[in-house]
Amino acid sequence: MxxxxxxxxxxxxxxxxxxxxxxxxxxxxxxxxxxxxxxxxxxxxxxxxxxxxxxxxxxxxxxxxxxxxxxxxxxxxxxxxxxxxxxxxxxxxxxxxxxxxxxxxxxxxxxxxxxxxxxxxxDPSGPHLQDVNLSKVLESMYDVHNGINMNQHVEQGSTYSNCFSGSAVVDWLVFVQLALSRVDAVTLASALLDEGFLRTVGVKSVEALRTGGEQFMDDSTALYGFSDSLKKRGLVRAETSLSAVELSGEVVKRGFLLKQGHRRKNWKVRLFVLRSEPAFLHYYDPTRDDISPAGGFSLRGCLVSSLNDNGVPLGVKGNIQGNLFKIITQSDTHYFIQAPTQQEKLDWIGALREQT
Known part of the structure; x- marks a missing residue:
């Protein structure tokens, strides 16, 4: 990585x-x-x-x-x-x-x-952020009726939706009396950004954060938005119904890997659990839990092979990072997987081959 x-x-x-x-x-x-x-x-x-x-x-x-x-x-x-x-x-x-x-x-x-x-x-004369509940500030800011207005903005020829300017944030914090002055509001907005409640949007705010200058900009051309964690997503249903026997083996290895979907060919982070006696590989949606697998298969008769990171192997889609390997099941189903590092890729291949 x-x-x-x-x-x-x-x-x-x-x-x-x-x-x-x-x-x-x-x-x-x-x-x-x-x-x-x-x-x-x-x-x-x-x-x-x-x-x-x-x-x-x-x-x-x-x-x-x-x-x-x-x-x-x-x-x-x-x-x-x-x-x-x-x-x-x-x-x-x-x-x-x-x-x-x-x-x-x-x-x-x-x-x-x-x-x-x-x-x-x-500064003892400044705002005491340890006394401020940032989650409550965010809830007020995100409120559909009384919160900050989200609009469409254009910066350097690019259009950004559902965002607001730095100066608009400062104006709003002072207006609703969450901050007593613009200086206090910048400090409070910087804390929201620092904690990941807000995110940078567009070139100017991203560059300001990267260069380590004033973290939050009281500027009408610096754009910000709410964290992606505020966007609701539906839960993923389990793809396969698995028997208790498949989950009864001893856990040999666990870890987060990226798996390519069979239908949409998109890549998702999955928690993989390798078990022995019987030898099965299960994967879970980590946004849910590690109780109900999203899928899994027997390792009997499987072929596990490393894939070259130079170029895109046949059957692989998307903008891949690398450290690829492939598992072909006995029923000729192909699983394409990315490990976070080269060493983890080698460790997983070794552990899987011991079970096949």
Whole structure:
């Protein structure tokens, strides 16, 4: 996978994130930097070049395990300094605990390095964001009757729908008295952007975020929109009914992989679980749970082969990232799968071949 260039990457991989307003779960690619977690979505099997949000790690509280979600025992919770909760689900207990351990280490390092300097950066006369419930601010902003107006905007010849300008956000926050001044409103809007509640739209706001300048721009030409997590999506129905016998084997390997659909040929993140005795490979929709598989097949008589990343192999569609391999079942059904890294691809191929 292509790594983030904004700083030293400490860890990266798929996690399933719970939405803030619409409480659905979506698979995202997370990149951990020394002071923040960035997350991205996938388009056609390839990571989107623009980040969908971030979780600042300064003074972050980590709860692991977090066991309040039924049928989701692999969740960890991050509470940011501004009191926003982020719920992230890993593919296994080992992965969950590793993420939690590394995040905790990063938080402790930031606290040790920051000390009095971090306290000095906070202006006691300014807005106290630790006392602001950002989720409530977002709900008010998103309200269909009294929230901010979403319009169509044109920037550098491109048209963007359902968005608003930076200055419109600042105007609205001051008008509804969520901020006392434009300076306070910019600080509050920056926190909304920093927590992933808002996203950049168009060239100007994206470039401002990338260059590390003023994070949120009080500008009529800088465009923003609501996070994609506010868009409701229907649940995916299970493709196959599977017997209890198929799920009775010992779990050999678990992990997030990208699978190409058989009908639409689109790529989706799926949680794959490899079992032995009997040898089956099942895949789950991670936006739901790991109880009811979306599909699965016996590995008896299967052929597992690595695919060359140079060019697009026959039968593969879309804008692929790479690290491809193929499984051909005994009934001649072809499954095309992408692993996040070359090493994970080799590990999966080795584990699958041991069961065939």
């Amino acid at each position: 292509e790594t983030e260039r904004q700083g030293a990457v400490l860890r990266e991989g798929f996690l399933v994130k719970r939405g803030h307003v619409v409480p659905n779960w979506k698979a995202r690619w997370f990149v951990m930097l020394p002071d923040k977690l960035l997350y991205f979505k996938y388009e056609g099997g390839k990571r989107d070049s623009s980040q969908r949000g971030q979780v600042p790690l300064e003074d972050c509280e980590v709860t692991c395990p977090y066991l309040e979600y039924e049928n989701r025992p692999l969740v960890l919770k991050l509470r940011t300094r501004t009191g926003v909760d982020h719920f992230l689900e890993a593919c296994s207990r080992e992965a969950r605990d590793e993420w939690a351990e590394q995040i905790t280490a990063a938080v402790n390092k930031l606290q040790a390095e920051g000390g009095e300097a971090a306290a000095g950066r906070r």
